[in-house]
Amino acid sequence: SQQGEEDPQALSIQEGENATMNCSYKTSINNLQWYRQNSGRGLVHLILIRSNEREKHSGRLRVTLDTSKKSSSLLITASRAADTASYFCATGGNTPLVFGKGTRLSVIA
Amino acid sequence: DTGVSQDPRHKITKRGQNVTFRCDPISEHNRLYWYRQTLGQGPEFLTYFQNEAQLEKSRLLSDRFSAERPKGSFSTLEIQRTEQGDSAMYLCASSLGGLPEQYFGPGTRLTVT
Numbered sequence: 001s002q003q004g005e006e007d008p009q010a011l012s013i014q015e016g017e018n019a020t021m022n023c024s025y026k027t028s029i030n031n032l033q034w035y036r037q038n039s040g041r042g043l044v045h046l047i048l049i050r051s052n053e054r055e056k057h058s059g060r061l062r063v064t065l066d067t068s069k070k071s072s073s074l075l076i077t078a079s080r081a082a083d084t085a086s087y088f089c090a091t092g093g094n095t096p097l098v099f100g101k102g103t104r105l106s107v108i109a
Numbered sequence: 110d111t112g113v114s115q116d117p118r119h120k121i122t123k124r125g126q127n128v129t130f131r132c133d134p135i136s137e138h139n140r141l142y143w144y145r146q147t148l149g150q151g152p153e154f155l156t157y158f159q160n161e162a163q164l165e166k167s168r169l170l171s172d173r174f175s176a177e178r179p180k181g182s183f184s185t186l187e188i189q190r191t192e193q194g195d196s197a198m199y200l201c202a203s204s205l206g207g208l209p210e211q212y213f214g215p216g217t218r219l220t221v222t
Contacts (some may be wrong), residue, residue, distance in 0.1 A: 031209055042113070042200060042213035043152070088151050093209020096142060096165065097202075099151030 006089060006103040014108055019076045021103040023089030024069075031093050032065055034074050037086045037102070046074075048093070081109045111135075113214035115201050121220045122191055129187045130217045134203030141184050142211060143176055144200040145169065152200050158184060159206060191221045 007022045025032070031050045035043040049056045049065045049072065056063045062075040076083055084107045090097040114133045122128050134141045139160050144152035155174070156166045160181035170176075173191075178184040188195055198218050202211040 033209065035213075040198075040216075040218070042215045043202075045210045045212065048209060090151075093211075094204075094207060096154035096157055096167075097144075097152070097211060098154070101149070101151050 006087070006100045008103060009101070010104045010106070012106040012108065013079055015079060015081055017079055019079050019083070019105055019107070021074050021087055021105070023072045023074070023100055025072075025089070025091050025098075025100075026070065027091070029067070029091045031091075032063075032072050033090045033093060033097070034061075034063060034072075035088045035090060035099075037088065039085070043088065046087075076105075079105075079107045081107050083107045113201055113203050113212050115199075115214040115217050117217055118215060119218050119220075121222065124191055124193060124221055126191055127187065127189045128191060128219065129185055130199055130201075130219075131183060131185050132201030132203075132214060133183045134201070135212055136182075137205065138203035138212070139181070139206045140204045141178055142202040142204070143184070143186050144202065146198040146200055146216070147196075155186075155199075188219075191219075193221050195219060196221045 033048045034046045037043045047058045049063045060077045065072045086102040088099045088102045090099045116131045142157040143155040146152040156176050158178040173189045176186045198216045200216045202213045204211045
């Protein structure tokens with residue numbers, strides 16, 4: 001079963017704009033991860049945020065975590081056409097991951 | 110570091126046939142996971158190994174599914190008497206025990222006709 005939901009399900013933006021996607025989860029967590037999946041391919045790990053962290057940055061990525069609301073957000077700044085992909089949040093880690101349904105991001109050049 | 114590889118990348122089979130997929134994890138990774146992903150959904154956990162021991166199986170893993178990791182290196186996932194509902198992408202991932210990040214292979218796309 002899916003742990004939570006990403007929102008929105010789909011997002012279309014122009015190149016150079018920022019993209020924000022949200023994730024909600026159901027149970028207590030030790031960490032939350034974000035993965036990217038290009039069409040029909042495997043998943044690539046993007047960033048991990050631990051339960052005692054509120055914000056984390058990696059390059060053009062910014063992740064926030066609000067454990068009181070059981071939610072996380074992923075911000076991609078200055079988007080590029082190559083960012084077109086599906087983005088999933090996942091809980092678990094060191095155990096089987098539980099994924100949401102993902103956000104499909106389209107970046108239009 | 111060659112990454113996680115899976116073979117075959119695509120498999121088309123007729124209903125009722127058996128299929129077997131192979132996953133080669135990153136060499137030093139002792140944990141290996143199998144997930145299944147259907148269109149428009151996130152991956153769902155099937156089973157995982159630590160070295161050669163199968164530690165957990167999902168309720169999704171019916172008795173037609175079996176997975177092995179005989180020497181703690183590569184793993185195979187077999188589906189017997191395939192059904193159309195088995196059509197999906199089968200993803201393999203590996204990790205170094207104790208670390209949460211998982212590294213995924215490209216997947217095997219199964220189509221049951």
